Amino acid sequence: MPALSVAIITHNEEANLARTLRSLPEGCEVVVVDSGSTDGTLTVASQYGARVIEQPWLGFAVQKNLALSECTGDWVLSLDADEELSPALRDEIVSLVQGQPLPGKPEAYFVPRKNFFLGRWIRFGGFYPDAKLRLFRKGVASFEPRPVHEVIRFDGASGKLQGALLHHAYPTLSGYLEHMNRYSTLGAEILQQKGKTSASAFDFIAHVFLAPAATFVWNYVFRSGFRDGREGLLLHLYHASYTSWKYAKAWEKAR
Structure with a gap:
């Protein structure tokens, strides 16, 4: 069983997916749930060793929860296909998931996200640090069933990581x-x-x-x-x- 699984949903993400997969820790399990891509998304996913599940679109939360359910690792990292781990965040996650579980240690973690708009990191106006709950132990969290702006539901004590998640959301x-x-x-x-x-x-x-x-x-x-x-x-x-x-x-x- 891998220490870390990464869950990603995709639809025509050929332009983004390779960057995301290159940023992941070595040896992690990657689960990609694809909703009918017609570009090279599936080819890219296969080239990087991801396990691909093809599923017609069910909605953001349902699609992401399906990806979570297919993960087998002790820890799960949920990413969007236009996100990338900074080296600092990648190293921090590796250290955390390979460490020994301790009493009272959080089972879910927020990560600060840097949002890029037209290629520029937006630092002000409330767009940073834009903390998102993305890393958690398998089975302790899931996405709330809502059609848009889906968020992860977790009821326990959470922690905060320091490394940044890079969000290349809007290049144009x-x-x-x-x-x-x-x-x-x-x-x-x-x-x-x-x-x-x-x-x-x-x-x-x-x-x-x-x-x-x-x-x-x-x-x-x-x-x-x-x-x-x-x-x-x-x-x-x-x-x-x-x-x-x-x-x-x-x-x-x-x-």
Whole structure:
């Protein structure tokens, strides 16, 4: 049984997957659950020795939980295909999973994530350290069943690692806008299920205009997002727009 398993879901991730797999510790088990890639994703996965499971798309949380269930290691690391371990994080994980279990030692760990937008590390405006719970003992955690912004559910005491997880999420502006469009549609479905469809004129103005404007000012001005240059301006402008799109789409669906 391996000390560490790495769980990744993919769909047309040929451009990213090799970078992710190259950053992993030697000897770890890699489980890739693919939802019908039509590029070279499966070839890349096989070249790096990953065990590939082909599964039609079930939703983010369900797909990721399937990947977790296929892991056999004592510890599981959940990654996205556009993420990469820094050398410091890789060494830290190796040291942790190969160590002896101690009473009271955390069974799950948060890692700080560096988000890159148009090739620039976004350091300000609330985008760093962007801690994510990603490493945990097999069986103690899973993803909450939600259609978007899936998070890992863990009820015990957790720890924090120091090495950074590198997130190459948005190398192009068109890709980012496409991503936000898709996620705002999923977010609108959640709002509609909860009955939050901005039915009144006040709610509509508040959600579609005032809240996004306030979010932009808070993150770009008061949280120093302006220090990330033009990339920071674009990211905070369009990130704030996500809320507007989400509520506008929920209102449109409910009309």
